Amino acid sequence: MSLADSPAPPGAPARGRPRSEAVEGAVIEGVLKLLEDGVPLAELSIERIARTAGVGKATIYRRWNGKEELFVDVVRAAEPPDAELPGTSMRDDLVALLEQRRTRGVMTRTSVLLHNVFAQMKSSPKVWAAYHASVVRPRRRLQIEILRRGQQNGELREDIDLELVNDLMVGPMLLRTVMRPEADVETDLSEDLSERIVDTLLEGLRPVKSSTT
Amino acid sequence: MSLADSPAPPGAPARGRPRSEAVEGAVIEGVLKLLEDGVPLAELSIERIARTAGVGKATIYRRWNGKEELFVDVVRAAEPPDAELPGTSMRDDLVALLEQRRTRGVMTRTSVLLHNVFAQMKSSPKVWAAYHASVVRPRRRLQIEILRRGQQNGELREDIDLELVNDLMVGPMLLRTVMRPEADVETDLSEDLSERIVDTLLEGLRPVKSSTT
Incomplete structure (x- = not known):
């Protein structure tokens, strides 16, 4: 690379x-x-x-x-390069952002080098803080911005806290990529995971309402 | 206690x-x-x-x-005792389960003792594994069981992977309680957080559909 x-x-x-x-x-x-x-x-x-x-x-x-x-x-x-945002919809941009994290999670399980680079980074509070300031926080700002555009486009409810929406999206991915070292690449981090997270969040968990409700 | x-x-x-x-x-x-x-x-x-x-x-x-x-x-x-499940609905039981985690997150920020107990536990792979086997995995099984009952009651869509639903619910809470040590008790872990996570997941992020769609 x-x-x-x-x-x-x-x-x-x-x-x-x-x-x-x-x-x-x-x-x-x-x-x-x-x-x-x-x-x-x-x-x-x-x-x-x-x-x-x-x-x-x-x-x-x-x-x-x-x-x-x-x-x-x-x-x-x-680590995998930053996501290229397709810009076709909020939904597609969100999937692309999650894909970067999923790919990184897969790579840390298959590349000893990347695994070590992350382990070394986390062992140094100063490097970790520098990574947060120059990578994690800007990435978070970008995501919030994409959600805000989604609200303007009518893709996302307006009565909703964007910080919460961001964590609803990122939380499950980090749970599987970072917090569960034993997560399986083929099943827990399968190629459709990012789409499934975003689409399930958009759709909601309730059974599809009939028109009488 | x-x-x-x-x-x-x-x-x-x-x-x-x-x-x-x-x-x-x-x-x-x-x-x-x-x-x-x-x-x-x-x-x-x-x-x-x-x-x-x-x-x-x-x-x-x-x-x-x-x-x-x-x-x-x-x-x-x-740590805070296990959640007592109200049993009134899947939604209420899920909120109770998340509340246990939120309370623990608040306590680890306010109780030096609990903070130290968790830090010590995580520093010992054997203790961590024992805690996983006897606490984390049974709790996860209980959650999946509650989701399954929700499907039977018609509270939860049937066409959905329960493991994914579980992670959609738990991921954001762990992101704030465990992965973000700097999360603020008053705002990021506010008292209504568990309800907001569950209700937003149930409702979905799309704008409320009009009856013409």
Whole structure:
């Protein structure tokens, strides 16, 4: 996977100079290689990363404000890219957003590297906080925005708390991908899961009403 | 909180002799006291627990198959008791089940002791597994059973995967109680949250259909 494939995260800070993607890619690949070799995040110094990537330390510090920020980019290079929103309906956009999480859940069960990258991230409160600020919170804002557009389009009830709707959608997916490590890829994370979550939520759980009610 | 208040967990193994609740209570209070004094679970030996509770080691071994099983009972004494199901409708029973989780989420934010008990439990894979087997899985079976009765009563659509419905209900609550330590008790875990989750799921997210559709 090349970094060029992954778009900048929504809300990522603009940088003062154009990115040199070749150099960034080499640094990120260097970190991934060290992690693959079993070096824990706590032992990854900028010096060691620079040596592995064949660049100077100053080159790294020019691009990232320290190890936490760099490691967030490593996570983003290792995880599935952000969803491309089809824009055809709120429903389709929501399915696409859930699909990114489902794919990531499947990958963490099949890719030892991604599994380790996430485990390392969660073991570092600073990296976890940086990932939240630059990835999780912007993603949440995007979802709320899509729900708001759905209300304007008439796809979503107006008398409803969008934060709650967001959690109704994301909660079941995170329950299966993150909170249940034993969840089965074929059944619990099956390919139609995102559609089933969104469509069941839209439809509601009550039996279809007859016209006399 | 006395142990006598908390009913036996659903699916708990029947024991060969009647429980002596006074002795069990003393042992559990002893463990809670040691935890309150800051002794980590890993350093709690049966010997030390027996000394603190003023009972013999044999008394403890007669009642529990080791530290893991004892600690699960400690968690159950510290967390809110199991929900009493009103039995008036599937909807009301589901709300009661979610309320138990919400109350526990509120308590872990306000009670240092319960917070520590859960943290200690999660740090021990064996205790966590024992809690899953004797508490989480039976609770899940009970929920699925309530959903099944709802299908029979006509409260729940028949064309629906009960495991998915269960996760749609539990996922958002666990997202706020467990996965978001920063969730606010007054707003994110407000007293009407369980009702709002169940009623929104039943109703669905689509605007109310007019009779012409």
